Amino acid sequence: MVGIAIIxxxxxxEHRHAPECHHNANINLCGFFDINxxxxxxxAEQYSCKAYxxxxxxxxxxxxxxVIICTANRFHCEMTLQAFAHGKHVLCEKPIAVTLEEAESMIAAADKAEKYLMVAHNQRFEPLNRKIKEILDSGKMGRIISFRxxxxHGGPExxxxxxxxxxxxxxxxxxxxxxxxxxxxxxADLIHWLINDDIKYITAKVLTLDKKTPDGELIGLDDNAICILESKSGIVGTLEASWTHYGKGYNETTLYCENGIIEANRYSDDPITLLMRDxxxxxxxxxxxxxxxxAAFASCIINHRSPEVDGEEGKKALEIVLKxxxxxxxxxxxxx
Ligand SMILES: NC(=O)c1ccc[n+]([C@@H]2O[C@H](COP(=O)([O-])OP(=O)(O)OC[C@H]3O[C@@H](n4cnc5c(N)ncnc54)[C@H](O)[C@@H]3O)[C@@H](O)[C@H]2O)c1
Incomplete structure (x- = not known):
């Protein structure tokens, strides 16, 4: 049994970590902390545990x-460093941090403390994406040529x-x-994992088109991004993110391969479609x-096994975004 506290x-x-820890037989949900x-x-009352x-x-x-760190992004690094200084393992929500220097300091602190740092890039763990990886690894679709x-969605507000x-x-x-x-x-995390290649070049438009602060000013952060990613081996594709798709969210990946197309749509009744060349x-x-x-975090601690999405992987995804x-x-x- 692993003792976990959620920060x-x-x-x-509410939607993920508390219920999932609660229902996991390997986890003793010790309690919660929030500045609120x-x-x-x-x-703490709902899950019959401690309010720190x-x-x-x-x-x-x-x-x-x-600890599972689920605070605003800016606090991820500082709280992770504190946790390692106290000999705790960390599952940090994405993004790992807001600068590469922060991410590097987190990785170094995990090494020094000999504790695990896992980053919550959950899309890799979705059965849908696991299945796609399996199809790609089987060779059925041949080489990946390009992707989208x-x-x-309509925004975090x-x-x-x-x-x-x-x-x-x-x-x-x-x-x-x-x-x-x-x-x-x-x-960013999903695509480099699926294509099994690192991103080498990026051309992007990262824009603030619509979101406003309560004062009516455009927020000082992007609400839309349209990016072209090129991998080391020459696979080219687009990555799009938006907070202004009002009315419908998209969570889709299409891989154009030698033998056909893999279409993945998280929100569809037909989540994976293979459209073959024939x-x-x-x-x-x-x-x-x-x-x-x-479950993956607890398993790492119990089995003394490094996380699949460790600090280096979290940093890779952050680097793509920053570039x-x-x-x-x-x-x-x-x-x-
Ligand atoms: N993996 C995913 O799919 C996914 C989805 C949503 C959010 N997230 C990430 O999870 C984190 C939290 O997002 P959210 O949607 O739950 O935000 P939220 O606004 O709903 O909740 C944030 C909570 O953190 C608390 N908090 C903020 N700073 C704190 C501090 N210094 N100490 C203690 N508590 C603090 C706030 O009081 C609030 O209760 C973010 O990093 C976000 O990017 C990940």
Missing amino acids: GCGAIT QDRCREF STYEEVLNDPSVDG TIFS GWSVEKSNATWFFNKKQAGLGALGDIGIHK GSREVIRVEDCDSGMS CVESSKLNARVAL
Whole structure:
């Protein structure tokens, strides 16, 4: 049994980490911490565990083996470093951090403490994407030539506990990154894992088109990004992220391969479709399940096995996102 405490009692904790930890037989959910102590107490009551009054109190609790950090992006690095200094393992929500230097300091701290750092890039763990990886590895589709991937919705102000434009997601200091760092980063991680290749060049437009602060000013972060990614071996594709697709969200990846096309649509009843070069068509359905995040984290601790999405992988996804921003600012193709 692994003792886990959850830091930050917001939407992702409510919808994912708290219920998944609660239902996992390998996890003892020790408690919660949030600067909003009312919300912290509500979660602790609901899950019959402790409401910690400070982060220090969590880190000094010997029954806690690991923490799941679900706070605003800006705090990911600092809270991770503190956790390692107290000998705790860390599952950090994405993005790993808001700068590469921060990500590097987290990786170094994990090594020094000899503790695990896992980053919550859950799309890799989705049965849909596991299945696609299996199909690609089987060789059935042949070589990947190009791709298209998109993640979008109407914006975090409809998701975050602060259901207004006052959300921290629109605050540059607390979020550090906009739509690209919030949802595009999932696809940055997913695509380099699926194509089994590193991204080498990026050409991008990273824009603020519509989202406004409560004062009516455009937010100082991107709400749309359209990026061209080129891999080391020459696979080329697009990655799109948007917070302004009002009315419908997209969570789709299409891989154009030698022998046909793989279409993956997370929100469709036909989640995977193979459109073969000979004209045949195959629909593959997969069982949905929980995100697998806390289970994978607990399993690493129990089995002394490094996480599949470790700090280096988290940093890779962050680097893609930051290079997209750089490319857009320079109006140029940039190298990683
Ligand atoms: N993996 C995913 O699919 C996914 C989905 C959504 C959010 N996230 C990530 O999870 C994190 C949290 O997002 P959310 O949607 O739950 O946000 P949210 O706004 O709903 O909740 C954030 C919570 O963190 C608390 N908090 C903020 N700073 C804190 C601090 N310093 N100490 C303690 N508590 C603090 C807030 O009071 C709030 O309760 C973000 O990094 C976000 O990018 C990941």
